[in-house]
Amino acid sequence: MxxxxxxxxxxxxxxxxxxxxxxxxxxxxxxxxxxxxxxxxxxxxxxxxASTKPAKPAAEIDWKQKRELLLEKRVRSVDVKEALRLQKENNFVILDVRPEADYKAGHPPGAINVEMYRLIREWTAWDIARRLGFAFFGIFSGTEENPEFLQGVEAKLDKEAKIIVACSSAGTMKPTQNLPEGQQSRSLIAAYLLVLNGYKNVFHLEGGIYTWSKEGLPVETIEEED
Structure with a gap:
């Protein structure tokens, strides 16, 4: 034997x-x-x-490079009140890229949800190492860039759709004294992926869903089924 x-x-x-x-x-x-x-x-x-780190996801590509493409493609930031007007009057769609649980807890009426990040699902050596890294900082629900993000968007919106990308608090492309290149966010990473893959009318929600709620604009929720 x-x-x-x-x-x-x-x-x-x-x-x-x-x-x-x-x-x-x-x-x-x-x-x-x-x-x-x-x-x-x-x-x-x-x-x-399989212990080798995979290719860099979009989130890890240099922000300066992403920002240059966003500016080149004329991705414009709009405040929450303008976003509401564009949604009502010009058939813009708000694409909420937050986790599904956050979306269900409260989102602009009519917004659609495709997660930019999701819980880590695989169990390769690299994924286990990432889970341990999150756990070291007390985070036991580590996330990763959603590899099916583009497929999810394409299933709901065609390349000609007028899209306003939104996340929790959003970043900015505007330079400041402390942030001369602005600051990236999930919604800006999503906008970068969209224009990189042929979407032509992409806008960015300045201030994110946090500002939308703070300004008292309409919000709807989705009740969890028992």
Whole structure:
């Protein structure tokens, strides 16, 4: 009967070990994947560890680069009262990119929701490391950029739609003394993704849903079903 005689370590095998394993067909080497073969009897156990950090998501692309594209594509910020007027008079759609729970708790009437971020779902080594990083700061519901964000928007809005992107408090493209490049936010990252993928009429809600509520503008909620 075959038995497990050793346990793979997270380090790469030595060059001599790698040569032997590779020549015997018991290990696989590729970018971002560690694979160590343990052979006993007639059975082979392969342990894979996808430990390489994936490509940068949109949130990690340099804000200056995103801001330049937003300005080039003439993405304009509108205050909450103008947004309400545009929604009522010019068929603008408010795209709320907050988490679904926040959206249900209160949003502008008629707004649609596609989450820009979602709870981390996968369990690769990288995802576990990210969960631990969040937990270190006392955050036990870590989030990640929603890889299905664009598909979610495309299912609801075509490329010609007039869109006002909104998040909680929003950022700004306006320079200030302390922030010469402005400050990014979920809604600005979403706007960047939209114009990068062919949406032509993208606006940004200045002050976000927080200011919308603070100004006393209409809000609707969605009751959770029991």
């Amino acid at each position: 075959a038995s497990l005689t050793s346990i793979a370590t997270p380090s790469y095998p030595s060059s001599s070990q790698a040569s032997r394993l590779k020549s015997s067909g018991n290990t696989l080497f590729s970018a971002g994947v560690r694979s160590t073969a343990i052979v006993s009897g007639q059975r082979t156990l392969k342990i894979h560890c």
